[in-house]
Amino acid sequence: MSIDLSRVAELQRTAIGILFLVTVSLCIYRFAAWALNRIPATRNYMTSWNVRVAEKDFCDTAASLRKLGLADMPTGPLQGSGRKDAAFVHARYQIFMFLIGLGCADLLAAAINSVDQQRIQGSMETPALVLAGVVLPLLVWRARRSPGVARYRFLLSIMSAIEACEAVSSSQPDDRPKALRRLDDSCSTVRRSLLKAHLIAGSTGRRSPRRRQAKRHAALVVAKLQKAEAEIDVKGEGALRSLASLLVRIGNGYAIGNASNLLPEQTLRGVEPVSNREGVRMAAVILATGAALCVGVVLGFPDVAIAVMTGSAALLASIVIYGARSAVAKTSELMSVIWK
Incomplete structure (x- = not known):
């Protein structure tokens, strides 16, 4: 087997180009956000926009809690979450997904043309492939790593799981399996995020002595959540209310910044922490x-x-x-x- 050195050199140039393009894109993005935040009228509009979106996001969750009989449960921190960045979170994902959708559609059309004409078309060349397959996904990943985006996305996943509990509770027998599957998927998302809660919150450094305790606490909370999910088929409606109540408490604790103390110690007694191989x-x-x-x-x-x-x-x-x-x-x- 012979190694094509010219291809290796091309790969190196492509990697450097990707790094440069991503750096420039992130710098432009950060500068635009900084500039808009310096204009009072724009800043006030964005503030009110974030509040409206956050209230809209929690509306369905509040309705689900009422239907589950948990209307009196304290939800202030969870309800107030996202008031600073809810609209930004949604807007970022919508813009990035729109750009990726355009790139994928262009690549699909070019692939069809390439097969039809037996030669590579413009959109199937390396720069276009890099843009659609590397740069845009990296920008989405960077948005997810943004503390505000990551925190609110986690809280949105908790709201979605609460709404899934109500969907199971109010479902008809024929629709119940589908509703249960949706609940499983929603809780799975919450569990994955919980195991990264110390990273999402950004409250512990890599060498912080609190990091190990935070990870162990998250593993215990995940185990408690799994136990509550397992009781649904045995206890029915009562287990659904207990699971929703547990999710609210986790969401409230996270919303006020207690990423390392989401549930009180007495709630986690007798629970074995799960392993994290993510x-x-x-x-x-x-x-x-x-x-x-x-x-x-x-x-x-x-x-x-x-x-x-x-x-x-x-x-x-x-x-x-x-x-x-x-x-x-x-x-x-x-x-x-x-x-x-």
């Missing part, structure tokens, strides 16, 4: 995807073949490691942020 799973997906990309480049495959092979490797690795239902849950979570 980092290992993510590393395996990244390695599989990177290996497929490098193999395609080193062997001198055409750009179309490299794109297809890399995308297929990422999809297959995600399905094998996370399971198909996890992909559905992640998609549902994303849609709830965009269209809630």
Whole structure:
């Protein structure tokens, strides 16, 4: 097997170009946000816009709690969450998904034309593939890592799980399996986020002595949540109310900044913490995807073949490691942020 050094050099140039493009895009984004925040009229409008969106987001959750008989439960912190950035969170995801949708549609049309004409069309060349497959997803990832976005997205997932509890409670027998599956997916999203709560909150540094305690507490809360979910088929409506109540308490604790003390110690007695292998799973997906990309480049495959092979490797690795239902849950979570 001979290594195509020119392809390796091209890969290096592409990596440098990606880094430069992402850096420029993030700098422009940050400067625009900073400039708009310096204009009083714009700042006041954005403040009121965030408040309106946050109130709208919580409206369905409040209705679900009333139907579950939990209207008297304190929800002030959860209800007040997002008043500073709710609209920004939704707007960011809508813009990024619109751009990615345009890029994917253009790539699909170019792929069809490439197959039809037996040669690579413009949108299937390396720069376009990099923009659609790397740069835009990285911008979305950066938005998720933004503290305000990540925190509110986590609280939105808790609201969605509460609404799913009410959907199961009010469902007809024929619709109950579908409602239960939606509840499973919603709670799965909450559990994954809970295991990263110390990172989302940004309240502990990598070397902080509080980090280990925060991670252990999150593992205990996840185990408590799993136990509450398991009781649904045994206790029925009572278990649904208990689960919704537990979710509200977790949401309230997180909303006021108690990421390391979401539930009181007495609530977690007798609970064994769950194990967290999320980092290992993510590393395996990244390695599989990177290996497929490098193999395609080193062997001198055409750009179309490299794109297809890399995308297929990422999809297959995600399905094998996370399971198909996890992909559905992640998609549902994303849609709830965009269209809630």
